[in-house]
Amino acid sequence: MKYRSVFDIIGPVMIGPSSSHTAGAARIGRVARSLFGREPKWANISLYGSFAKTYKGHGTDVAIVGGLLDFETDDVRIINAIDIAKEKGIKLRFIEEDAVTDHPNTARIIIGDHNGELELVGISIGGGKIEVTELNGFELKLSGNHPAILVVHNDRFGAIASVANILAKYEINIGHMEVSRKEQGKLALMTIEVDQNINDNILIELEELPNILKVTKIVD
Amino acid sequence: MFRNVAELIEMANSQNKKISEIMIEQEVAVTGRSREEVLALMDRNLTVMEEAVERGLKGVTSHSGLTGGDAVLLQKYIEKGNFLTGETILDAVSKAVATNEVNAAMGTICATPTAGSAGVVPGTLFAVKKKLNPTREQMISFLFTSGAFGFVVANNASISGAAGGCQAEVGSAAGMAAAAIVEMAGGTPQQCAEAMAITLKNMLGLVCDPVAGLVEVPCVKRNAMGAANAMVAADMALAGITSRIPCDEVIDAMFKIGQSMPSALRETAQGGLAATPTGRALEAKIFGIPLVNNESKS
Numbered sequence: 001m002k003y004r005s006v007f008d009i010i011g012p013v014m015i016g017p018s019s020s021h022t023a024g025a026a027r028i029g030r031v032a033r034s035l036f037g038r039e040p041k042w043a044n045i046s047l048y049g050s051f052a053k054t055y056k057g058h059g060t061d062v063a064i065v066g067g068l069l070d071f072e073t074d075d076v077r078i079i080n081a082i083d084i085a086k087e088k089g090i091k092l093r094f095i096e097e098d099a100v101t102d103h104p105n106t107a108r109i110i111i112g113d114h115n116g117e118l119e120l121v122g123i124s125i126g127g128g129k130i131e132v133t134e135l136n137g138f139e140l141k142l143s144g145n146h147p148a149i150l151v152v153h154n155d156r157f158g159a160i161a162s163v164a165n166i167l168a169k170y171e172i173n174i175g176h177m178e179v180s181r182k183e184q185g186k187l188a189l190m191t192i193e194v195d196q197n198i199n200d201n202i203l204i205e206l207e208e209l210p211n212i213l214k215v216t217k218i219v220d
Numbered sequence: 221m222f223r224n225v226a227e228l229i230e231m232a233n234s235q236n237k238k239i240s241e242i243m244i245e246q247e248v249a250v251t252g253r254s255r256e257e258v259l260a261l262m263d264r265n266l267t268v269m270e271e272a273v274e275r276g277l278k279g280v281t282s283h284s285g286l287t288g289g290d291a292v293l294l295q296k297y298i299e300k301g302n303f304l305t306g307e308t309i310l311d312a313v314s315k316a317v318a319t320n321e322v323n324a325a326m327g328t329i330c331a332t333p334t335a336g337s338a339g340v341v342p343g344t345l346f347a348v349k350k351k352l353n354p355t356r357e358q359m360i361s362f363l364f365t366s367g368a369f370g371f372v373v374a375n376n377a378s379i380s381g382a383a384g385g386c387q388a389e390v391g392s393a394a395g396m397a398a399a400a401i402v403e404m405a406g407g408t409p410q411q412c413a414e415a416m417a418i419t420l421k422n423m424l425g426l427v428c429d430p431v432a433g434l435v436e437v438p439c440v441k442r443n444a445m446g447a448a449n450a451m452v453a454a455d456m457a458l459a460g461i462t463s464r465i466p467c468d469e470v471i472d473a474m475f476k477i478g479q480s481m482p483s484a485l486r487e488t489a490q491g492g493l494a495a496t497p498t499g500r501a502l503e504a505k506i507f508g509i510p511l512v513n514n515e516s517k518s
Contacts, residue, residue: 001223001375006247007261009333009370009379009396010341010363013268016323017435019335020380021487050382053488054433056507057284059326079326104382104486126380126388127333197252 002125004146012128014073020105021051021058024124026078029067031132032109034216035150036118040111042091043068049104051124052096061094064107073128108134132218138180138189146175147197148218151190154211155181162209163190172196187213221246225372225413225467232409239399239409240361243368262360268330269319269342276318280325284506287436288325290444291318308347309451316343316447320440332363333370333379336435337393339443341366344397344450352404365403366396369416376468377475381428382487384478386442391423391474394446394453401454417463417470419453424470425477427485429492432503438493 003009014023033040045064047055055061059078065085066078077084085092097108105124110117121134132140135150153159160179167174173195181188198217206215222228222242231242247258277295281288294314297303303310316339323329323338332341345362348354354362370379373392378384398415407415423446431437463470484491493499 001221003371003374004250006243006258006364006367006371007265009374010262010265010367011330013265013328013330014335016326016329016335016338019331019333019338020382022335023331049483050487053490054430057430057433057489058435074328076328104483104488105380124380126378126383127374128331128335 003127003129008127008129012073014128015076015078018058019128020124020126021054021060022063022078023073023128024105024130025051025060025063025107026067026071026073027128027130028107028120028122028124028132029064029109030070030072031067031122031130031216031218032111032118032120033068033070035120035135035152035214036111037214038113039070039088040068040090041113042093042111044093044095044110046095046097046108048097048099048101048106048108051105051107052098055094064109065092068109068111135189136187137182140191141178146193146195148191148193149198149203150216150218151192151206151212152214153188153190154213155185155188156211159188159209159211160190163192163206163212166202166206166209167192167194170202172198172202221250222368222372224376225369225416225471228368228372229409229413238361238365239368239403239412240364243364243371259360262363263356265330266360266363268328269332270346272322272327272329273315273318273342273346275327276322277315280321280327282321282324282434282436283326284432284434284436286324286431286434286502286506287440288321290440291315291321308351309448311350312344312347312447312451313444314343315346316340316443317440319343320443324434324436324440332366333374333392333396334381334389336381336439337389337443337446339440340390340393340446340450341397341400343443343447344401347451348401348404354404358404362400362404365400365412369396369399369412372468373471373474377471378478384475385481385486386426386428387420387423387474388478389428390439390442390446391420391426393443394423394450395420397447397450398453398457401450402457405454405458407458411457413467414462415450415454415457417465417467418456418461419449420467420470420474421463421465422449422453424474427481427492428487429485429494430487430489431494431499432506433489433494434506437499437502
């Protein structure tokens, strides 16, 4: 089941006008920001389907940028996010794509600075709920039914075991897990779906492990 | 965990509990949060809804100027006293409109189940409140009951206009509200399901065709009619009227209708009212250029 909590239905508290095109868009931006780990210097944002056709009316563009600035869905600063980003010197580019995607509300966000880049594809499935379908070319197969975390790590022995050990220490059961890498010994990605909620302090503990670069919660 | 309305009703009946209670218990079990925490979160959402209605009833105007002020007009009309329908139903309509006018003005609202359909559940709740004098706890229960039915729709069909049209948004919201009104008025779990079914049946096929892609025209007035629809269906269910097609099958029909709806009528601002001469003229006026143009811009 895609929706697990009653607060997916009665919620989120948000700045209008659209849960999928404003709140969901802000959440996609915020996941990208959180995975990037810092404020980007530039962002190329491609919009597909209904996102591409109606983003001006729904404030999808300001909402994604608000997310990139780490604003929550109910943060009134979202309304002025593009101006705030410009004041900070962040270069923004919006691209209306014609390509047909699997889901009508799809955004591809590429953000970066002089130290690196991040590319993420997110879909907004309704009521403010989102799914991340692609990260830096890694395809993510998340059911969305369970809390999930993404762990960006160096492809080294022991990295996976150390993450699993921390989760075990807090009695968190792993329901599904995928590990992917593009090249042996380089950057790799763990996608972990668990049965219990993961508190922020556990995320911090995971991030402090050797060879673990970034940990982000993507499904509550 | 209940997967459909039939299971939800069965759980409520066999455990002799209200639907709101089944939803609260499931939320505690699924998220690991305490009961107090879950109730407090919903209390906060209720407060956001109250503040949005209050703001809308003072009068707001959207950035585009397309919507705003209708909630105030309707309240003044009610005060005069010579309305044709009823005070509770018009109050529900006015408060639904108030919420959506605030949403259109980029104000703070609580999505129920979406932002575009955020008026129906609070609109009906605050109108029925005058009639039934519920406690704060009962008002919070109203939201859990709405949430339980919305949960089934979201998991078995869709609550997204881009995926299923307006029937998936205002249709779902109206069905959720009707069920919650019935519970608050003392109806049985089965009567809640009947109210949901009757409401949603009358929203089937409703397309999502926002003028200029804005959540304003016709969204605000669709919330008005969603609230009216919910109120009437709740009264019908409380009178003992049942739906010949069971609630779960109505939800399934809504899903299949949504899947066969052309993309022009699913939140792309390319068909329906958005494509009327006036719709296009408003769009051109607001953005300077029509949105049908998809050229890449930087």
